Amino acid sequence: MNLGAILVAENEGVRTITLNRPERRNAMTPTMQAELIAAMEEAAASGCRVLVFKGAGDAFCSGLDLAALQAMTGQSPAQHRADAERVAQLLRTLYELPLPTIAAVHGAAIAGGTGLATICDFTLATPAARFGYTEARIGFVPALVSAFLALQIGDKRARDLLLTGRLFDSAEAHRLGLVNEVVQPDALDQRLQVLAELLKANSPQSLAATKRLMAAQNKTWLDTAIEQAMEANARSRETQDFCEGLAAFLEKRKPRWQEPR
Secondary structure (H helix, E strand, C coil): CCCCCCEEEECCEEEEEEEEEEHHCCEEEEHHHHHHHHHHHHHHHCCCCCEEECCCCCCEEEEEHHHHHHHHHCCCCHHHHHHHHHHHHHHHHHHHCCCCCEEEEECCCCHHHHCCCHHCCCCEHHHHHHEEEEEEECCCCCHHHHHHHHHHHCHHHHHHHHHHCCEEEEEHHHHHHHHHHHCCCCHHHHHHHHHHHHHHHHCHHHHHHHHHHHHHCHHHHHHHHHHHCCCCCHHHCHHHHHHHHHHHHHCCCCCCEEEEC
């Protein structure tokens, strides 16, 4: 099935969603985000047993598309809020999906791409994979991914990745607990199949109940964290630093930041 920005295929109970904008390194657009949400909801209702995420071409997902970034500078506060709500829905739908999810990362997974890859239950990555919460480099706030990142690796390590905005490889991602396994490129599909078969051998009702239980245990904290994150996400788009960071990125120069207040 081709939904435009993504491809959806199923084989023996394993459904695969492929981000399909290889010419843009699978950068996310609002359309792609909406398609991903719809595809996940449909997968949960379909009876498939495992959901896999891949990226077409050289990258898994390079973050938000440049055109979408540019459009932010002309949006109203209500539009900023709606955008933040859509991203929150995407990440939370993935986190709370009642079937096991696997990301197979063979290249760059940056910013929102890192979130998509690492919020999956299992993340397999090749040595060439690269990750990074790079939002601070352009004056943006990695607000929504921060809630899930803190749950996964703790406050201290999350601050390191979010405040530095640095890129890190699959070996470090594995040490941090964001990647389950580092797999050689020629073995990635085979390892993915073995893991999917292992999951399929378990009770689907038990897996769904386990995922719902784990999501419920974090629900109260996540409700508050995501609401705060949506507000921070929307506010950050209206700052001078975001406008300057985006301009500097487009003009390929160093940003001239405002003095902190």
